[in-house]
Structures are given as structure tokens and as C-alpha cells.
Amino acid sequence: MVLVLTGGHSGRGGDEDVQGYARTAVIATVPSESAARQELIKVSAYAAERWDFVQASGGNTSVKSADGTMYVKASGCTLADVAAGRGVAVVEYSSLRLGAAAAGSDALTEWDRKSTSASGHGEPRPTMELSLHGLLGCVVLHTHPLVANAFLCVEESRARIEEVVKDQSGHLYVPYAMPGLELGLALWRVLADGARAGDDVPKVIFLENHGVVVHGDSADDVIGAHERIIGALVDALGGEADRLRFRSEQADTAVPVDVVSAIRHAVPQRPALICIPADFPVAPGVLFPDAAVFCGPSAIVLDEDARRSAAGVQRLAAEYLAAWGQPARVWVCRDVALCSGANPGEARAVAEVWLAQQVVARLAGRVGRPRPLPGERVAQLLRSESEVYRREVAVRRGDHA
Numbered sequence: 001m002v003l004v005l006t007g008g009h010s011g012r013g014g015d016e017d018v019q020g021y022a023r024t025a026v027i028a029t030v031p032s033e034s035a036a037r038q039e040l041i042k043v044s045a046y047a048a049e050r051w052d053f054v055q056a057s058g059g060n061t062s063v064k065s066a067d068g069t070m071y072v073k074a075s076g077c078t079l080a081d082v083a084a085g086r087g088v089a090v091v092e093y094s095s096l097r098l099g100a101a102a103a104g105s106d107a108l109t110e111w112d113r114k115s116t117s118a119s120g121h122g123e124p125r126p127t128m129e130l131s132l133h134g135l136l137g138c139v140v141l142h143t144h145p146l147v148a149n150a151f152l153c154v155e156e157s158r159a160r161i162e163e164v165v166k167d168q169s170g171h172l173y174v175p176y177a178m179p180g181l182e183l184g185l186a187l188w189r190v191l192a193d194g195a196r197a198g199d200d201v202p203k204v205i206f207l208e209n210h211g212v213v214v215h216g217d218s219a220d221d222v223i224g225a226h227e228r229i230i231g232a233l234v235d236a237l238g239g240e241a242d243r244l245r246f247r248s249e250q251a252d253t254a255v256p257v258d259v260v261s262a263i264r265h266a267v268p269q270r271p272a273l274i275c276i277p278a279d280f281p282v283a284p285g286v287l288f289p290d291a292a293v294f295c296g297p298s299a300i301v302l303d304e305d306a307r308r309s310a311a312g313v314q315r316l317a318a319e320y321l322a323a324w325g326q327p328a329r330v331w332v333c334r335d336v337a338l339c340s341g342a343n344p345g346e347a348r349a350v351a352e353v354w355l356a357q358q359v360v361a362r363l364a365g366r367v368g369r370p371r372p373l374p375g376e377r378v379a380q381l382l383r384s385e386s387e388v389y390r391r392e393v394a395v396r397r398g399d400h401a
């Protein structure tokens, strides 16, 4: 590892006073492009194989190399793509390097805008969560673990999670912010307010109603810290939350055929259907950003009447479209949920995220009172341009599974 930056706050222009962790930001890097790509593959592969860590195209990773280049997951791609050496965006970060966390928020904003805007050369856009990566160490892993979100999606989540991790080495807590630059700036503020000058930035960062970020000098370092946090949270939930798996079945076998065909008729633009268990109460609203982005603002619960007639299904579909301006993606029919998509890959992505939200809601009930995102936050997610881009890339690829 090569140390490329120590401290100071030169290079900021007309911005807030830089203090806290930001004053002594130190960024280690790996020495070459090939070493950076190897580290990126390693840390991505670790998370990619765990549905209980990342769902659909959620989560992201990055590695910084000594020449001022950052290798980061591309928007709309999966961590499995990155683990296979694909879906990587290359971002110049040397303009940020003289500042990194020590840069002012203006510098971060400018760098994020420049780096995430479409290049026009058909090159992959970096993840919309790029600004988080720019602020942190050499290797960065961001996940949406079910067990972490069980704590982060309840009332007083900060106190609840701190009860569990207080014996671990340091962590930071970032209040809810919209994924993207708003979240990067929220982290920047926490860093600027943070602790005594000279402390290292804690390796583990909790994001309210969202997930976890872990950073460090190497993939092994990051994987180790992520494992320790997950282990502590699983223990706190009583152990049975360990390694929760995704399960699905054929829609046609789990739901009466006439209901399936009524849904296909009512929402013809989403013909692919995947069926997952819904044998616990539907989550009380949207718990984390990807739930809104992938599954829409809510589900249609088919009551007895609707289940008996295609006209009933049609009526609920029309009411949903009128209320939300988009067709329904998830239909709950007794104890299963039908997750729909334009193609099987998209249906699978919706199913992964929907089931994740249901499991988080159930686990959160053991921690405290689940706290959905406020309505205006959900509306903001549904409007977001970068989310639309991410979903479109994912749909075009159609091969999440």
C-alpha cells in the first residue's frame, strides 16, 4: 500500500472550514491498475454471492490506485459482474486527491457531477453512490445487509445499533439521505464533524434506512471488518438470521392460473412473473431506497373479491396506476407475492428486493418499531434521474439472475 496523501486542507475554495476526521485524511492506494482490479474482484466476489448482503444490482465496491484512478462498480451492473471482471467504471480522482475527505463539500460536489455525468462515449457510468467512495479509503465495500437493515430501519435506529456494536472498533452513523450526492454530502458532514483530529476514519459506517459501508487498506481488511459487524448483528438477532437465502417458485404453480393470467392481462408491459413467499405481514411502507426503485411505492394486495374475477384485478391495477403514475410491480395473493418485470431478469430483481424488504421488516420487529421512509422521500426516489438510468440499464441487460 502506498500512502499518497496526508492531511491538511489545501485546495479548498470558499467552502466551510474543514475539521474533524477530514483534517487528517489519509488515503492509501494500491500500486498498480492490475493490483487494483484484483482487489476489486476479490471484495466484489465476497459480497456478490450473498443475497443477504446485496440484492439485484444493489451494493457497490471501489479500489483506488496510486496513479489517481479509481475502479468502481458501474451503475446498473451487479457485484457479480464486477467479480467476473465486467461492469467496472474508471474514474479519475486525482483532482479530489489533494482534498479527498479534506476537500470542501464544493469540491466533492463538482467531482461527483463531473464523474457521474454521461461521457457520451458509451463508457459505463460509475455507481450513483460514487461520492461515498471518493471520501473513503483504498478499498470500499457498500452493502445492504438484511441483518443491518433490521436495525437501521427502526425508530431510534442509531441507539439500537450502537447497543450491539459498542464493543467493536469505531463506527460512524449517517442519518438518512437520498442515495447519490446527497448521501455523499451527508457522510462528508459526519466526517467534518467527527471526533478528534488525527483519528483514523472508523472502518464501519452505518447508513440509516439503507445499509453499511466498510473501507480499509485491502480487500482482506474490508472483508474482515464486514464479517465482524455482520456476526455481531446476527448474534444480537438470536442467530437464526444467519445466511438467509432467496427462494422463489413458478408463479403458475403457487397461484391460481386465472389470477396469473388476469395480472398478465392487467399489466401487459410486465409479463414476466416470479413468485416468492409472503407468509408474514407485508412491510409497513418502503423501508430502504432500493425497495422503492425496484418494487415501486407499494404492492397490490389481492382481496377475496379481486381474486375471484379478472375485472377485480383490472380495477386494482387501474387504481394503482392512477395513484402512483406507474404500473404495479408486486401483487400479494394470500401467502405469496408475484413480482413482475418486463423480462425474467427484471422480475427476479424485483423479487430479490421485495423479499429482502419483507425479511428486514420481520427482523426489524424484533429490534423495535419499523420506520418506513417518509412519503416525500419515496416520491424523491421515484423521480430521481439516476435511479431511472440504473433501472433502465438493469432492464436492458435483463440477466440479473
Ligand SMILES: [Zn+2]
Pocket (backbone or CB within 6 Å): 058, 059, 129, 142, 143, 144, 179, 210, 211
Ligand atoms: Zn446503497
